[in-house]
Amino acid sequence: VAAMLTSSSIAVADDPLPSWNETATKQSIVAFVERVTRPGSPDFVPADERVATFDNDGTLWSEQPYYFQLAFALDRVKAMAPDHPEWKTKQPFQGVLEGDMKAVMAGGKKSLIEIVAATHAGMTADEFEQIVTEWISTAEHPQTGRLYQEMVYQPMLELLAYLRANDFKTFIVSGGGIEFMRPWTEATYGIPPEQVVGSSIQSRYEVRDGKPVIVRLPEIDFIDDKEGKPVGIHSHIGRRPIFAAGNSDGDWAMLQYTTIGRSPSFGLIVHHTDADREWAYGRESHIGQLDKALDDAEQKGWTVVDMKQDWKVIYPAK
Amino acid sequence: VAAMLTSSSIAVADDPLPSWNETATKQSIVAFVERVTRPGSPDFVPADERVATFDNDGTLWSEQPYYFQLAFALDRVKAMAPDHPEWKTKQPFQGVLEGDMKAVMAGGKKSLIEIVAATHAGMTADEFEQIVTEWISTAEHPQTGRLYQEMVYQPMLELLAYLRANDFKTFIVSGGGIEFMRPWTEATYGIPPEQVVGSSIQSRYEVRDGKPVIVRLPEIDFIDDKEGKPVGIHSHIGRRPIFAAGNSDGDWAMLQYTTIGRSPSFGLIVHHTDADREWAYGRESHIGQLDKALDDAEQKGWTVVDMKQDWKVIYPAK
Ligand SMILES: [Ca+2]
Ligand SMILES: [Ca+2]
Numbered sequence: 096v097a098a099m100l101t102s103s104s105i106a107v108a109d110d111p112l113p114s115w116n117e118t119a120t121k122q123s124i125v126a127f128v129e130r131v132t133r134p135g136s137p138d139f140v141p142a143d144e145r146v147a148t149f150d151n152d153g154t155l156w157s158e159q160p161y162y163f164q165l166a167f168a169l170d171r172v173k174a175m176a177p178d179h180p181e182w183k184t185k186q187p188f189q190g191v192l193e194g195d196m197k198a199v200m201a202g203g204k205k206s207l208i209e210i211v212a213a214t215h216a217g218m219t220a221d222e223f224e225q226i227v228t229e230w231i232s233t234a235e236h237p238q239t240g241r242l243y244q245e246m247v248y249q250p251m252l253e254l255l256a257y258l259r260a261n262d263f264k265t266f267i268v269s270g271g272g273i274e275f276m277r278p279w280t281e282a283t284y285g286i287p288p289e290q291v292v293g294s295s296i297q298s299r300y301e302v303r304d305g306k307p308v309i310v311r312l313p314e315i316d317f318i319d320d321k322e323g324k325p326v327g328i329h330s331h332i333g334r335r336p337i338f339a340a341g342n343s344d345g346d347w348a349m350l351q352y353t354t355i356g357r358s359p360s361f362g363l364i365v366h367h368t369d370a371d372r373e374w375a376y377g378r379e380s381h382i383g384q385l386d387k388a389l390d391d392a393e394q395k396g397w398t399v400v401d402m403k404q405d406w407k408v409i410y411p412a413k
Numbered sequence: 414v415a416a417m418l419t420s421s422s423i424a425v426a427d428d429p430l431p432s433w434n435e436t437a438t439k440q441s442i443v444a445f446v447e448r449v450t451r452p453g454s455p456d457f458v459p460a461d462e463r464v465a466t467f468d469n470d471g472t473l474w475s476e477q478p479y480y481f482q483l484a485f486a487l488d489r490v491k492a493m494a495p496d497h498p499e500w501k502t503k504q505p506f507q508g509v510l511e512g513d514m515k516a517v518m519a520g521g522k523k524s525l526i527e528i529v530a531a532t533h534a535g536m537t538a539d540e541f542e543q544i545v546t547e548w549i550s551t552a553e554h555p556q557t558g559r560l561y562q563e564m565v566y567q568p569m570l571e572l573l574a575y576l577r578a579n580d581f582k583t584f585i586v587s588g589g590g591i592e593f594m595r596p597w598t599e600a601t602y603g604i605p606p607e608q609v610v611g612s613s614i615q616s617r618y619e620v621r622d623g624k625p626v627i628v629r630l631p632e633i634d635f636i637d638d639k640e641g642k643p644v645g646i647h648s649h650i651g652r653r654p655i656f657a658a659g660n661s662d663g664d665w666a667m668l669q670y671t672t673i674g675r676s677p678s679f680g681l682i683v684h685h686t687d688a689d690r691e692w693a694y695g696r697e698s699h700i701g702q703l704d705k706a707l708d709d710a711e712q713k714g715w716t717v718v719d720m721k722q723d724w725k726v727i728y729p730a731k
Contacts, residue, residue, distance in 0.1 A: 143599070143605060220647060274651075277651045281461070288652050289608075289651055289652070298644055298647060299640070300640040300641075300644050300647075300666055300670065302673075305673070307643065307666075307674075309647045322617070323618075324618075325618035325625065325627060326617065330616070331649060332606065333591070333592075333607055351620065351625050352618065352625045355620075355624065356623075356624055
């Protein structure tokens, strides 16, 4: 505790957000945090109500050319293929094995669900955790050559730490799989498993060979996206955040739920504007479409991060 | 933080469990906590893995002559009756209104679900929170004359505080309704809403008259009991506890999940043996049946609290 207090005090004393340029975006974040934490401030919020929720894909780490969890699933299909000779002639698996993403995508959502069911279910929770842990610590993004977990946003890591140093409790609220994130979010983001909310498949408890296990079933349990995000927050956290960050229309409902009719509150949108250092996309994008939420941002007073203008660096130094 | 550290240090220095008699039960609890927290101990567990889960009904507060949440539901039926003239001649509501519990119970589980649906759904989450908050701060138990929330177990309050003072994170994992507990668990037990796991009904997010709301739906979402408890723990917490406390066969799976093949770990069973100061029941009881888990306790090394022998007091001083 002492070490934590010391390091947070130092961070606040120096510059809690060194990778953020000195723009209005940074100023609005700092002003909000000071407003809700200063004792006697009319907008003071008690520490236990300082709940901050963060989308993951495109908000805390990259998501192009497709969600990293899909990259994981495709890698798993390849790794599991020797045990599934039938996949050689069966879509969408054939497409994955032949590197023909067009054939994979031709099957639409149904194909993706088949891939998820084959790669994310049928094992115990402990086994899946091991598989994810191994993948996340070794798999590299084909375009950047970085490990996927090295493609987290340095400015957002600083923002998470800054909020926690000011007694916010930080949560992930992602459309991604909850069990895909939990094995690495504590080391990467400082967010423990119990503060990760995500989409889930069903599971069952059983005692197998005398050992208690959670078995992962090939059925969707909950989709933590769009209107699902407030529901996931309500179910897991049980109180409304005062701070929410997202990057797409999938976060629109969460941003509304956090900010409408509530003061003080803060909505943050990460806008991908930097084709040189990361990717530039938004209104028309298939992955991470940001359209309605961006239209709404001005009226609702949400702060929009312009990655190119607002961030000194994108990824952590290697 | 300083105040918290100070008070916890004092608690540890004096006697962290003053309402517990100096029996083997208390000794085994203290020995376990010292074992997992002493640096250099072969059984040392890092603070972030010190997860402790507690059943609620019969473990943290009383549950006789029937679950307090049922008392809440019956009170709600009475309060809502003026808007439902048809209930006068319709079971199970007629039975509730006429105080004829035999007629209510004659409908079995189906009747209880009807009562829950009528009293727990159809409003927003905020509205339900207000209803619960008002009830819990005013409703009295007919036999003791205490508020229901004054029928929590003083020794268990001390145990919760003792564990937290030793950097455990304490959770409730109850068959009771998650939204029925969350409005008062922080004030009563020191457990914040996000650390409460329970049974739930489905809910939906919508913007109503420009205001974001969570609407409570009359459909069961998840039953956090028996084999559901490890599933609820997996879903909400995402790691196995090292300490679990329960009082009935509904906790059997949670106790197994926490302790089998795991060292260090601790299972605690609250056995209701005190007909004078509380209630005495167990193997044959309809509410809080404790049979198989009690059989299993010796073999698994779970510690059984004999309320009559182990506890100096039951409830907090008024
Ligand atoms: Ca996103
Ligand atoms: Ca119980």
